[in-house]
Amino acid sequence: MKHLLYLKELNQEIILQLLDKAESFLSHNNYPTEKEKILQGTILANLFFEPSTRTRSSFQIAATRLGADVINIDEEHSARAKGETVIDTINTLEAMGVSYFVIRHRERNIFEKMIKSTNPGSHIINAGESDESHPTQGLLDLLTIRKHTKNFDRLKVAIIGDIKHSRVARSLTEGLTAMSVKELTLITPDEFKPNMEHYPNASHSNNLDEGLTNADVVVALRVQTERIKSLRAAIGPKDYFENYGLTEERLLSCKDNVIVMHPGPMNRGVEISNAVADGIHSVIKEQVTNGIATRMALLSMMQEQLPT
Ligand code: CP
Numbered sequence: 001m002k003h004l005l006y007l008k009e010l011n012q013e014i015i016l017q018l019l020d021k022a023e024s025f026l027s028h029n030n031y032p033t034e035k036e037k038i039l040q041g042t043i044l045a046n047l048f049f050e051p052s053t054r055t056r057s058s059f060q061i062a063a064t065r066l067g068a069d070v071i072n073i074d075e076e077h078s079a080r081a082k083g084e085t086v087i088d089t090i091n092t093l094e095a096m097g098v099s100y101f102v103i104r105h106r107e108r109n110i111f112e113k114m115i116k117s118t119n120p121g122s123h124i125i126n127a128g129e130s131d132e133s134h135p136t137q138g139l140l141d142l143l144t145i146r147k148h149t150k151n152f153d154r155l156k157v158a159i160i161g162d163i164k165h166s167r168v169a170r171s172l173t174e175g176l177t178a179m180s181v182k183e184l185t186l187i188t189p190d191e192f193k194p195n196m197e198h199y200p201n202a203s204h205s206n207n208l209d210e211g212l213t214n215a216d217v218v219v220a221l222r223v224q225t226e227r228i229k230s231l232r233a234a235i236g237p238k239d240y241f242e243n244y245g246l247t248e249e250r251l252l253s254c255k256d257n258v259i260v261m262h263p264g265p266m267n268r269g270v271e272i273s274n275a276v277a278d279g280i281h282s283v284i285k286e287q288v289t290n291g292i293a294t295r296m297a298l299l300s301m302m303q304e305q306l307p308t
Pocket of ligand 1: 051052053054055056128137263264265
């Protein structure tokens with residue numbers, strides 16, 4: 001827990017501790033008590049080299065509420081645009097006293113290199129790595145599921161959409177595996193079927209109605225057009241919505257109390273209808289609120305483990 005790179009590195013006990021801590025913050029509207037402001041005197045840097053609204057803002061809110069100073073660096077307006085490497089950027093910020101680095105990067109396996117080149121007192125948190133991993137999204141998704149359903153080992157979870165290019169699906173699957181989920185179904189057109197080696201306990205269907213049958217939790221995903229070189233014409237937005245768009249009618253195959261999740265940003269009318277996104281089964285806004293609690297819990301647990 002010095003760094004957080006992948007959810008598969010955390011066992012069920014640690015995940016439960018994180019979720020319990022996050023629920024305790026949620027019970028106070030995501031405001032810590034004076035005693036819980038344990039990041040006072042520390043600096044956290046958000047280094048986002050891909051766009052973000054939710055993850056960057058919620059880390060900023062979480063760290064600020066815990067007492068840290070926060071700085072935000074992006075590619076366009078930093079020395080990265082002049083060719084500075086990410087390692088040099090981190091080392092420069094370390095020289096200013098930054099000890100928490102929340103990083104989103106499009107390159108795979110870059111986090112291990114960062115850890116090798118940073119100060120022993122620095123913490124690296126993966127805030128989204130290529131199409132591989134997004135561990136804090138996975139944690140906030142687990143928190144959202146637990147708040148509505150409790151027993152993971154009785155749940156059927158269905159994930160729909162562009163799973164091949166989804167770091168969210170990978171991390172959520174790692175988390176659900178740690179929590180011993182009963183059933184996980186991936187619903188995708190053939191183009192978006194992932195390498196199933198990364199989903200060893202999941203089944204795959206390319207039929208939405210079949211895959212959704214008796215689901216307790218449905219996760220809709222955006223088509224990651226920025227990561228796809230060429231899309232065949234048949235997966236235009238209209239065809240896609242017809243075959244894989246989540247509508248109220250489609251939800252009838254699920255359990256009556258199904259919850260609908262989406263990590264955002266949503267493409268309404270492509271992977272999800274307005275009626276479902278804003279409907280009674282949707283917990284999409286709760287996911288965003290839970291993101292602050294989850295990130296506060298993570299930062300607190302990292303700081304608490306430091307020797308005094
Ligand atoms: N879910 C998610 O990562 O959203 P952002 O891209 O807005 O951070």
